[in-house]
Amino acid sequence: MSPYLVFFIFILAVLGLVGLIVGLNALLGPRVAACAVKMEPFECGSLPLQPRNVRPLSIKYYPVAIFFLLFDLETVLLFIWAVSAGNRELATLSFCSFLFFTGLLVLAFVYIWKEGGLEWR
Secondary structure (H helix, E strand, C coil): CCHHHHHHHHHHHHHHHHHHHHHHHHHHCCCCCCCHHHHCCCCCCCCCCCCCCCCCCCCCHHHHHHHHHHHHHHHHHHHHHHHHHHCHHHHHHHHHHHHHHHHHHHHHHHHHHHHCCCCCC
16 A cells, blocks of 8 residues: 555544544533623732723734744754754755855844834834
């Protein structure tokens, strides 16, 4: 049997199992009626401090979060470069890709800094 066929059967079995579990949950799971009490935020049994205890999240957090993810990706590239140090050709290729990505990251950082994306007002 071909390994691709085995993998395809495995993927179909996984998708079937996930679909079965989600379907059974939708059919047999508890149904909770939405009421005003259920829609309130829970604060350890005490009365809510605010009418809606959900403050809007500032849009300033999103560029910082995306920038954090980019730094995590750079760390992964750094580990790949460190692991490939034994193979000279692979180490050169991974180091060049690391430098390219770091250059793009520095350009993005300078742009965010110039636009005032790192200043909290």
